[in-house]
């Protein structure tokens with residue numbers, strides 16, 4: 224049986240990956256394909272620990288600055304552990320059954336976000352066993368616009384949701400795409416456009432890999 228395709232959407236917070244992943248899964252199902260929609264942090268045990276951590280941005284308030292770096296490394300390890308658990312438990316079994324997997328975030332999220340505080344090569348190393356996706360689409364937009372979108376939500380800001388942080392993450396994403404461009408299928412799309420226009424652009428990038 225032909226394995227399913229592993230399709231990933233990436234972007235800074237407020238880029239619209241969650242909305243677009245849902246629409247993409249629906250679109251693929253509408254074409255009669257079997258699809259599994261998922262996300263990282265995953266719904267597994269490690270993913271749940273990460274979610275608790277992200278929801279408490281002040282958790283480290285008592286930690287002296289040099290030790291904060293240790294917490295950032297611990298979080299990077301949790302993201303990498305969650306990724307391998309997610310792959311083993313959910314992604315690979317679905318792909319093996321010929322089901323396409325659409326994931327809201329994956330490897331590039333760690334290469335961008337965790338490189339804020341940790342050495343980029345170390346982040347890549349701890350994620351070495353995580354296979355590349357068949358297609359990664361980065362929804363790129365200015366951090367200011369993404370933060371405006373987030374401010375309309377009725378939810379407390381999470382750990383990374385600060386404009387100065389998001390500006391750096393955007394740059395780290397673009398640097399990562401440039402580095403990976405020869406080894407992995409990674410496409411950058413203009414995520415500043417309206418939902419429908421971005422969605423159409425995503426469909427155009429996905430269509431060719433469906434065979």
Ligand code: TMP
Pocket residue numbers: 236263264277302328329330332333334336337381383384
């Ligand atoms: P979400 O907002 O898409 O639910 O993701 C939660 C946050 O976790 C978001 O700020 C991005 C961050 N994140 C990382 O820092 N590293 C990762 O590897 C992943 C998957 C997410």
